[in-house]
Amino acid sequence: MMKTSIAALALTLLTASAPIAAEQRGPVDKGPGTLAAARKYLEGRWDLQTYDIMPPGQATIHLTKQTGKGTLVYDDFGNLEMDIKVDEPTAKLLAAAGIQTKNGSLYSKGKTAVDLQGKTLRFILDGQPPAGAPSGPIALNKLRHWEVDGNMLTLTTKDDAGKVVSVGKWQKMP
Numbered sequence: 001m002m003k004t005s006i007a008a009l010a011l012t013l014l015t016a017s018a019p020i021a022a023e024q025r026g027p028v029d030k031g032p033g034t035l036a037a038a039r040k041y042l043e044g045r046w047d048l049q050t051y052d053i054m055p056p057g058q059a060t061i062h063l064t065k066q067t068g069k070g071t072l073v074y075d076d077f078g079n080l081e082m083d084i085k086v087d088e089p090t091a092k093l094l095a096a097a098g099i100q101t102k103n104g105s106l107y108s109k110g111k112t113a114v115d116l117q118g119k120t121l122r123f124i125l126d127g128q129p130p131a132g133a134p135s136g137p138i139a140l141n142k143l144r145h146w147e148v149d150g151n152m153l154t155l156t157t158k159d160d161a162g163k164v165v166s167v168g169k170w171q172k173m174p
Contacts, residue, residue, distance in 0.1 A: 034116070035114060035116045038114055038116055039076070039078065039114060040076075041148065042074045042112075042114070042153070043074055043075060043076050044073075044074065044172055044173065045071060045072070045073050045172075045173040046071065046072040046073070046074070046153060046170035046171065046172055046173065047070070047071060047170065047171050047172075047173050048063070048068065048069065048070030048071070048072070048084060048168065048169075048170055049065075049152070049169040049170065049171050050062070050063060050064055050167075050168070050169045051063040051068060051070070051084065051166065051167070051168040051169070052166060052167045052168075053094070053097065053099070053137065053138060053165065053166045054137070054164065054165050054166065055096075055097035055098065055099075055137050055165070056137065056159075056165075058096070058097055061090065061093050061094060061097065063084070063086065063090065067086060067087050067089075067090045068084055068085065068086040068087070068090060069084070069085050070082065070083060070084035070085065070106075070170075071083055072170055074112070077111075078111050078112050078113075078114070079109075079110070079111055079112075080108075080109070080110060080111065080112045080123065081108075081109045082106070082107070082108050082109075083105060083106070083107045084105065084106040084107075085104055085105050086101060086104050086105075086106070087104065088104065091104045094106075097137060098137060099137065099138060108123065108125055108140055109125070110123055110124050110125035111123075111124040112124065118143075119145055119146055119147070120143040120144060120145050120146065121143070121144040121146055121155070122143055122144075123140045123141070123144070125140055137157075137159065137165045137166070138157050138165060138166045142157050142158070142159075142165075143157070143158070144156065144157055145157075145158065151171055151172040152169060152170070152171055152172075153169070153170045153171075153172070154167060154168070154169050154170075155167075155168045155170065156168075
């Protein structure tokens with residue numbers, strides 16, 4: 001009798017902890033204000049409009065269409081690819097602020113985790129742990145706070161004390 005009870009308990013625990021199949025989870029909420037809607041909104045190609053970087057103790061570095069061009073591509077699986085190309089004087093300013101470019105390019109590729117309530121994005125770069133490797137004031141391991149206004153996406157990065165260190169404005173491409 002005791003062996004039967006232990007076996008039944010073990011079976012119950014294993015069944016309770018087993019992953020739930022997609023068809024058993026129920027429908028995913030896809031209406032306005034949901035995570036699915038936020039991901040759908042982010043999906044597509046985005047064109048960099050401006051990017052302000054405020055390195056500690058230095059003047060703001062202001063990227064415009066004349067000094068930097070960028071694209072951000074977000075797919076339906078949460079993959080993100082961002083490429084910002086800057087001119088040589090801007091690359092030198094970025095380097096002085098601890099932000100390295102490669103041939104004048106700030107490039108990253110990986111996945112994103114979207115926090116709908118906190119209105120943040122976390123980058124999970126290819127080949128790096130989720131916390132990411134820090135690299136200057138706009139390190140990709142820092143949360144990006146997002147705001148949406150029509151077809152404009154604003155991504156803001158804050159330092160550990162909560163001070164804004166960058167603001168990027170991206171326009172959705174048709």
